[in-house]
Amino acid sequence: MPDAAHAHGHAHGHPALQHQFDTLEQQKESSTFGMWVFLVTEIMFFGGLFTIYMIYRMASYEGFAEASHELDIVLGSINTAVLIGSSLTMAMAVWAAQTGRARTTANFLVATIVLGSVFLGIKVVEYAEKFHHDHVPGWGFAWEGPHADAAELFYSLYFAMTGLHAVHMIIGIGVLAALIRPALRGRYDASYYNPVEITGLYWHFVDIVWIFLFPLLYLIGRHVT
Numbered sequence: 001m002p003d004a005a006h007a008h009g010h011a012h013g014h015p016a017l018q019h020q021f022d023t024l025e026q027q028k029e030s031s032t033f034g035m036w037v038f039l040v041t042e043i044m045f046f047g048g049l050f051t052i053y054m055i056y057r058m059a060s061y062e063g064f065a066e067a068s069h070e071l072d073i074v075l076g077s078i079n080t081a082v083l084i085g086s087s088l089t090m091a092m093a094v095w096a097a098q099t100g101r102a103r104t105t106a107n108f109l110v111a112t113i114v115l116g117s118v119f120l121g122i123k124v125v126e127y128a129e130k131f132h133h134d135h136v137p138g139w140g141f142a143w144e145g146p147h148a149d150a151a152e153l154f155y156s157l158y159f160a161m162t163g164l165h166a167v168h169m170i171i172g173i174g175v176l177a178a179l180i181r182p183a184l185r186g187r188y189d190a191s192y193y194n195p196v197e198i199t200g201l202y203w204h205f206v207d208i209v210w211i212f213l214f215p216l217l218y219l220i221g222r223h224v225t
Contacts, residue, residue, distance in 0.1 A: 028194045035198040039205050042168075046209055049164070053157050053216060063150020067143075068217065070135065071158075072126060076218040079122050083207045086115035090203045097183065097193035105183040105196065109176050112203065116173045123166055130155070158217055165213060168206045175199050 057064045093108035134142035137156040145151060179196055182188065188196055 031194055031198055032201075035201050039201065042205065046161075046164075046212075049157070049161050050212065050216065053161065056153055056157065057220075060147065060150035060153065063145075063147030064154045065220075066145050066147050067135075067151035067154035067158075068220070070133075071218050072129065073218050075122050075126055076214055079119050080210065080214050082115050082119045082122070083210050086112050086119070087204055087207045089115060090200045094193065094197050094200045097188035097196040098190055100186070100189035102183055102186040102188070105188060106180050109180050109183060109196075113173050113176050116169050116176075120166060120169060120173075123162065127159075130159075161213055161217070165206065165209055168209070172199070172203050172206055175202070 089108045089111040093105055093112060096104040096108055130136055134140055135151075135155055137152045137159070141148075141152050141155075143151045176199060179199060183196070
């Protein structure tokens with residue numbers, strides 16, 4: 001009997017409805033809740049890194065400020081603008097999916113991927129500059145200022161935090177790419193657009209993390225000489 005009822009429900013349901021759910025609304029609530037739980041764990045993860053950074057920065061403020069001066073604030077600012085733009089295109093992709101605009105949804109997903117790729121490309125340029133100037137922590141680290149140990153610690157945290165952020169962006173780009181084909185096939189409409197929506201939540205979270213990283217790494221203490 002349960003199997004028959006289950007089959008009957010899905011025979012009259014949406015093709016995207018998974019077998020473990022009774023309705024699309026239940027499926028949406030479950031997947032959205034799951035994404036929020038995941039994001040909470042990510043907040044705790046990055047929050048721990050932010051806390052470690054702030055503790056060491058207070059302990060070695062002048063050294064961290066000295067190292068921060070070597071970061072390219074222009075490239076960092078451009079990347080901030082790029083990510084804000086990607087949040088807009090992601091939001092527009094969700095809107096397009098909600099309103100059943102298949103081609104528009106795909107176009108905004110592609111635009112978000114392009115902006116995310118631009119961000120990563122600029123970050124590669126920044127990383128290459130650090131390698132060129134021997135500012136990568138390790139046996140080859142070189143620093144001409146008076147706070148070499150603090151500078152090396154700063155760059156250890158810089159690469160850890162921005163590197164993990166970049167990994168999250170790469171994952172996000174991969175998920176966005178996977179959404180393009182279903183979008184072009186018209187799979188998303190007012191009744192079913194949750195994959196685009198929860199991906200948007202993830203993407204906005206990654207953008208917000210950078211909004212915190214940028215001032216922490218690039219701006220705080222730049223007045224210190």
